[in-house]
Amino acid sequence: MSSAVGSKKKEKKEGEGKDEVVSLRVVRTLGQQLLSSRSHINNLPRLLAFVKPTSSPDYALESILSLHSFFTPLLPQLPPPASSDKKKPPPPRDADAASEFIYLTWLRSNFDLFVSRLFSIAISSQSDPTLREVALDTIMELVKVGNGSYFHSSLYHRLLRVIVHSTLGVTDLLLKLLVSNYFKYIDVCYFTYISLEKMTRTLESEDKADNKSATSEVDIGNKSRASMELSIRKICHLLTNIQQLNGSNETSDYEMWSSAGIGAFARRPNKKNQYEITKSEDKTQIFGMHDEKDVTATDVKKRMKLKFSKAWLSFLTLTLPVDVYKQVLATLHVAVIPHLSNPVMLSDFLTRSYDIGGVISVMALSSLFILMTQHGLEYPNFYEKLYALLEPSIFMVRYRAKFFQLLDSCLKSPLLPAYLAASFCKKLSRLALSVPPSGALIIIALVHNLLRRHASINFLVHQEEIVETAKESSEAKESGVDGTENSCAGKKQGVDLFNGEEGDPIKTNAMRSSLWEIDTLRNHYCPPISRFVLSLENDLTARAKTTEVAVKDFSSGSYATIFGEEMRRRVKQVPLAFYKSTPSVLFSELDFPGWSFVSNDGEPVSIDSDLATSTEPIHSFLKRQRVE
Known part of the structure; x- marks a missing residue:
């Protein structure tokens, strides 16, 4: 008995020192025995x-x-x-x-x-x-x-x-x-x-x-x-x-x-x-x-x-992380809504998302627009929320291309009231003063389409009537004097009654304003903008002679795309910059009346003698002239 136990221990030690293939062969043998007979069930x-x-x-x-x-x-x-x-x-x-x-x-x-x-x-x-x-x-x-x-x-x-x-x-x-x-x-x-x-x-x-x-x-x-x-x-x-x-x-x-x-x-x-x-x-x-x-x-x-x-x-009833929330909203209108048994069931989720504001509202707009146009969803405050999204930051977000295409589609209906179209047109024009060049191109395209679709707001392009100040208008109403009778006495130039801070498009007074902001783009430093804004001079009410602008061609623009387009553009005349005499200052005092320039030591900066003795204005030497 003792010799048998000793031999088993000896075999075990020898097995531990052998190659792993032997042990793997034993495992394979255990499996074969288990499959062959119930008597080897203990191998399980x-x-x-x-x-x-x-x-x-x-x-x-x-x-x-x-x-x-x-x-x-x-x-x-x-x-x-x-x-x-x-x-x-x-x-x-x-x-x-x-x-x-x-x-x-x-x-x-x-x-x-x-x-x-x-x-x-x-x-x-x-x-x-x-x-x-x-x-x-x-x-x-x-x-x-x-x-x-x-x-x-x-x-x-x-x-x-x-x-x-x-x-x-x-x-x-x-x-x-x-x-x-x-x-x-x-x-x-x-x-x-x-x-x-x-x-x-x-x-x-x-x-x-x-x-x-x-x-x-x-x-x-x-x-x-x-x-x-x-x-x-x-x-x-x-x-x-x-x-x-x-x-x-x-x-x-x-x-x-x-x-x-x-x-x-x-x-x-x-x-x-x-x-x-x-x-x-x-x-x-x-x-x-x-x-x-x-x-x-x-x-x-x-x-x-x-x-x-x-x-x-x-x-969608879960509290989703922000990145998952954005991912779902970005693909909801393509991957989910077409396959739902009743897409209107998403209305609560989408309206809550649309009310959040910012990028979330922009991303929820695609799906909400589909529910409104294809599935009969009624959203009374839709245009008020859409109007509130028009901020300078919207021109920087990743999904701006899709947003502006949807914005153009939402404003496409000819049944929109004139005050609503005018408010959007005026708000976009005001944004043109603070957005990058790519955003200005989008704004010109949107304004062009709005003016062509809604002939009732074309007077905003060149409204010659001088508007009265808000203070004088209220005084005239209190005194009971009709403003039309004393129009010349109570009106002043340079006052815009449009209220850019108002969130309700009805109360913005856009119908009493003009698109003077678009006119400033004529002298924009970016050549594509100054050229594109000239398209608004055409008579857009003649629908047979004009066509709408494809917003998608401008919605994904950037500094790089504008620069690339300008580099590929062939021009007959090249603008030149030259000076009759070498300037000694970058800015002159005549360019900034009422301002004084001093050096780091606190002493006033003198104007170059050659420029000072010149009979021509100093700014004519300093400004670069562009030849069209």
């Missing part, structure tokens, strides 16, 4: 011991392949898991049946442990990337066949929940593999919508609970908020990467992951030959079809659209 826990993130990738890979091959044919025989709400059958009274029941229950617990280990490997950053991919593929294979050839939605929901609530980043390998390899299957996308809707509702309740219960542990609160924001980013990433159905009417175009094919969308019969609904599917998922042949492509698209709508509407 030994193989499970290698399925963990800290194991060698070769050990774990061999164990995963063997255990997957072992459990796949046994899944239909296994009892429901302990966490399942399904009614569990009582243990049989017969001794053989009772032992078989205990054996299958033990297999179920080991299978659940195997799945948990696969989840740990898949989400662990310490695991080998190839091993993580194998773990994900194994889980999806179990999802494929683990529910009697139907899609195992509960197992797939566990996978998504583990991914969303893990510390994995949005750019992690696991999410890339899931999106690229499995989001092309229609049933995977369908149950992804269902799972993400459930998780967003859970996050919403947690978010409300965190807001109500204020805790003194600031670090814990920040950590929970950071983890929730990470989960929101991953949910947004999954939602935005699901491919939408095409417009085909044939079911053969829909590639399914589960072996049941399109029948996964139909009712499934139970043992009593009746059609029941599983817990993972609510009544809205069922068409009432009894056969795979009854399910058409239109039915599938209808159900997909319903789940898509529920998932997105549930996601």
